[in-house]
Amino acid sequence: MSVLVVIPARYASTRYPGKPLATLTGATGEARSLIHRSWLAACEVRGVDRVVVATDDDRIREASEAFGAEVVMTSETCANGTERCAEAYDNLGGGYDVVVNLQGDAPLTPAWFVEDLVAGLEGDPMAEVATPVLRCDGRALNGFLEDRRAGRVGGTTAVFTKDRHAMYFSKEVVPFTSEVFGDDDATPVFHHVGVYAYRPSALGAYPRWDAGPLEQLEGLEQLRFMEHGRQVLCVEVEARGRQFWELNNPEDVPRIEAMMAEMGTP
Numbered sequence: 001m002s003v004l005v006v007i008p009a010r011y012a013s014t015r016y017p018g019k020p021l022a023t024l025t026g027a028t029g030e031a032r033s034l035i036h037r038s039w040l041a042a043c044e045v046r047g048v049d050r051v052v053v054a055t056d057d058d059r060i061r062e063a064s065e066a067f068g069a070e071v072v073m074t075s076e077t078c079a080n081g082t083e084r085c086a087e088a089y090d091n092l093g094g095g096y097d098v099v100v101n102l103q104g105d106a107p108l109t110p111a112w113f114v115e116d117l118v119a120g121l122e123g124d125p126m127a128e129v130a131t132p133v134l135r136c137d138g139r140a141l142n143g144f145l146e147d148r149r150a151g152r153v154g155g156t157t158a159v160f161t162k163d164r165h166a167m168y169f170s171k172e173v174v175p176f177t178s179e180v181f182g183d184d185d186a187t188p189v190f191h192h193v194g195v196y197a198y199r200p201s202a203l204g205a206y207p208r209w210d211a212g213p214l215e216q217l218e219g220l221e222q223l224r225f226m227e228h229g230r231q232v233l234c235v236e237v238e239a240r241g242r243q244f245w246e247l248n249n250p251e252d253v254p255r256i257e258a259m260m261a262e263m264g265t266p
Helices: 034-043 058-066 081-091 111-123 138-149 200-208 213-218 223-227 252-263
Strands: 003-009 023-025 031-033 050-055 070-073 098-102 129-137 156-160 166-170 186-192 195-198 232-236
Touching: 003 034, 003 081, 023 034, 023 252, 031 034, 034 050, 034 058, 034 098, 050 058, 050 081, 058 070, 070 081, 081 098, 081 195, 081 200, 098 111, 111 129, 111 195, 111 232, 129 138, 129 156, 138 186, 166 223, 166 232, 186 232, 195 200, 200 223, 213 223
Parallel strands: 003 050, 003 098, 050 070, 129 232
Antiparallel strands: 023 031, 098 195, 129 186, 129 195, 156 166, 156 186
């Protein structure tokens, strides 16, 4: 299957304006922008035919071209990364079997997460979108619960059927459990990782659909597929000792830099 990876990046983030150009210092002391590190992560994925940055901002375009990325300009009206990926795919003329949305705020995404998504679509002809989920250990679950008690939005969780087709995604911790887990215990809660692989037919339809009430309430773009009856495959992945976190707020920078230092990421 031919694979296009699109890294959507916009400057005008509500929570963190200019986020793609924020710098992260690695274990060797080298500072690179968030968009640069996301592009490097995309380039590590095996079996990819093309990697592009999709943006509506000349500052991001110039920075991306400076480190060697191919850039596709998209409109300012894209409501989310999926819409930006759809526009970028059209602007490139199509022609790929799978389009991957590797979000520009997730530079620590392991390459095998993306590889497993593509394999998941190959193995499930009913699925039109695939996205990774990771079983929480007690440490991760307790962190999510602490975030919610403090009024912070932590990770997104997912519930799915026996055949791994998504039932729901939420910024709340679902399913509810009253059990107390130790740090290293396996839990029934799955963390959704914000990476997507789409079949072009579903991606092309997405911008034509209105955002439904669930997408608007949760602020989760993948719910639009489910609200329009499309199958979203949850692919369980393994961390293999890797840490990862999305950069959503300025205070996430030291957390990600600490992870990079611990893992020896340059």
